[in-house]
Amino acid sequence: MAKVTFLEDKCKGCRLCTTVCPKQIVTMATDRINAKGFHPAEVKEQDKCIGCAFCATICPDVVIQVEK
Numbered sequence: 001m002a003k004v005t006f007l008e009d010k011c012k013g014c015r016l017c018t019t020v021c022p023k024q025i026v027t028m029a030t031d032r033i034n035a036k037g038f039h040p041a042e043v044k045e046q047d048k049c050i051g052c053a054f055c056a057t058i059c060p061d062v063v064i065q066v067e068k
Contacts, residue, residue, distance in 0.1 A: 002051030004043045007063040013038030017055035017064060023048050026055050 004026075011034055017026045018041065029042045041064070043049060049066075056064040 001047060002049040003046060003067045004049055004055065005065045005067075006041055006043075007065075008040040008042075009035040010061055010063045011038060011040040012036060012061060013040065014060065015041075016058045016060065017041050020054040020058050022052060022054070023050060025049060 013028060015028060025043050025045045025048050026041055028039045030039055034040045051066055051068045053066040056066050
């Protein structure tokens with residue numbers, strides 16, 4: 001099973017990661033705001049992640065790490 005982690009305080013909320021996830025499990029956290037004032041990206045259903053790392057590849061700020 002893959003694990004996705006985010007450096008939430010560096011996320012600028014661009015939503016690019018949400019557009020490339022084939023399982024559509026990357027979303028924006030609507031319940032919190034990070035240090036930059038944005039809703040950060042998150043994965044709530046880690047068990048559905050296939051570890052493709054498309055989200056990490058497209059992230060312009062390199063805030064996503066995918067471990068297999």
